[in-house]
Structures are given as structure tokens and as C-alpha cells.
Amino acid sequence: MSENLKTGAGKHKRACYVLANLKENMNLDVYVGQSKTVEKRPSSHSKKFNLYNMEPCANEQEMNHLEGTLWHLVKASVRANENHPNTEFCPFCA
Numbered sequence: 001m002s003e004n005l006k007t008g009a010g011k012h013k014r015a016c017y018v019l020a021n022l023k024e025n026m027n028l029d030v031y032v033g034q035s036k037t038v039e040k041r042p043s044s045h046s047k048k049f050n051l052y053n054m055e056p057c058a059n060e061q062e063m064n065h066l067e068g069t070l071w072h073l074v075k076a077s078v079r080a081n082e083n084h085p086n087t088e089f090c091p092f093c094a
């Protein structure tokens with residue numbers, strides 16, 4: 001999947017991303033993150049994820065808001081994040 005991203009136009013895209021691992025037993029792990037170099041980020045995760053999506057963000061504020069929103073959208077039982085990312089910027093927790 002990181003190969004496909006490298007061929008995308010532009011470098012160092014600012015974006016929020018969602019990594020998901022859907023296992024054969026239908027258990028799901030979902031990780032929400034943000035990166036200013038999103039094309040490099042997924043491959044730096046040690047854990048294997050088999051689904052990937054990202055949403056480009058225009059600026060830092062948009063990225064922080066989106067990351068918090070995505071985190072809240074993921075059901076607690078399937079979250080792979082150890083902690084709530086960027087709590088201070090979260091539109092739900094602020």
C-alpha cells in the first residue's frame with residue numbers, strides 16, 4: 001500500500017489517516033493518526049494493517065480537528081490507538 005502512495009502527486013502530504021486490520025475471524029483493529037508526511041507514515045507502523053484510507057487536510061487546525069473526530073467515530077472496542085490523539089484540539093473534548 002505504501003507503494004501506491006509514493007506514486008501519488010506531490011510530496012509530504014498533510015493528512016489524517018485510518019489504518020484498519022480486518023482479520024479472518026472478522027475482528028477489527030482501527031488506528032487513527034495524522035501526519036505531515038502521510039506517504040511515509042503507514043509503513044512506519046510495526047503492526048500489519050490491510051486497509052488504509054487518508055483525507056488530505058489544508059492546515060494544522062483542520063488536521064487536528066479531523067483526527068479527533070475520526071478517533072471518536074471509531075468504536076472503543078476496536079480502537080488500536082493506545083491513547084486519544086491530540087486531546088487538546090479535539091472538537092468533542094474541548
Ligand SMILES: [Zn+2]
Pocket residue numbers: 068072084087090091092093094
Ligand atoms: Zn475527543
